[in-house]
Amino acid sequence: GAGVSQSPSNKVTEKGKDVELRCDPISGHTALYWYRQSLGQGLEFLIYFQGNSAPDKSGLPSDRFSAERTGGSVSTLTIQRTQQEDSAVYLCASSAPAEANVLTFGAGSRLTVL
Amino acid sequence: AQSVTQLDSQVPVFEEAPVELRCNYSSSVSVYLFWYVQYPNQGLQLLLKYLSGSTLVKGINGFEAEFNKSQTSFHLRKPSVHISDTAEYFCATSNDYKLSFGAGTTVTVRA
Structure with missing residues (x-):
């Protein structure tokens, strides 16, 4: 696609529910990232996928968070048993092999946990 | 670990005035530096990047930044701002693949 596409753009859920956030990267981009943006915490790295390599999950804040990337393209970030502190904007980004340091971001998914 | 510090959290400026946003980095290895802009309710957009070469980097929308190794700085400047430049600006550094x-x-x- 022309850009990084994320859905839903907004999600309101109740505490304790599970949520799934989707990211469709730019076609041909082999690297995919998830970041979290919240007040007081800034932009936090969550997870990184590169091709068929094992993902770097070092930024996931707890075992309630998981992500997968199917077929080297679309990625889903899953948050189980959501807590109020999970409220944030979740940003997905991708990068091309020739410019591994240059990330193109999606518009984000705003999650509100009541 | 590499990191960046933005020295100003808020910068008010009048239309057509110049603006400078300050960023200092800490690193002991090769440095890759970036400026991103985030307009309200949007994702981050790359303004410019320094990977190597010329220390003066020109980006989109009339912005430029200068890599200064001796001062470990990468300040962003624009000589004349527009109302549409109202946004949040992020300085970033890259460690291999992680920003x-x-x-x-x-x-x-402000007008």
Whole structure:
């Protein structure tokens, strides 16, 4: 696609529910990232996928968070048993092999946990 | 670990005035530096990047930044801002593949 596409753009859920956030990267981009943006915490790295390599999950804040990337393209970030502190904007980004340091971001998914 | 510090959290500026956003980095290895802009309710957009070569980097929308190794700085400048430059600006550094962001600087342009 022309850009990084994320859905839903907004999600309101109740505490304790599970949520799934989707990211469709730019076609041909082999690297995919998830970041979290919240007040007081800034932009936090969550997870990184590169091709068929094992993902770097070092930024996931707890075992309630998981992500997968199917077929080297679309990625889903899953948050189980959501807590109020999970409220944030979740940003997905991708990068091309020739410019591994240059990330193109999606518009984000705003999650509100009541 | 590499990191960046943005020295100003808020920068108010009048339309057509110049603006400078300050960013300092800490690193003992090769440095890759970036400035991203985030307009309200949008994702981050790359303004410019320094990977190597010329220390003066020109980006989109009339922005430029200068890599200064002796001062470990990468300040962003624009000689004349527009109302549409109102946004949050993030300085970032890259460690291999992972971007680390500063806390952000909110620029508010007033008529």
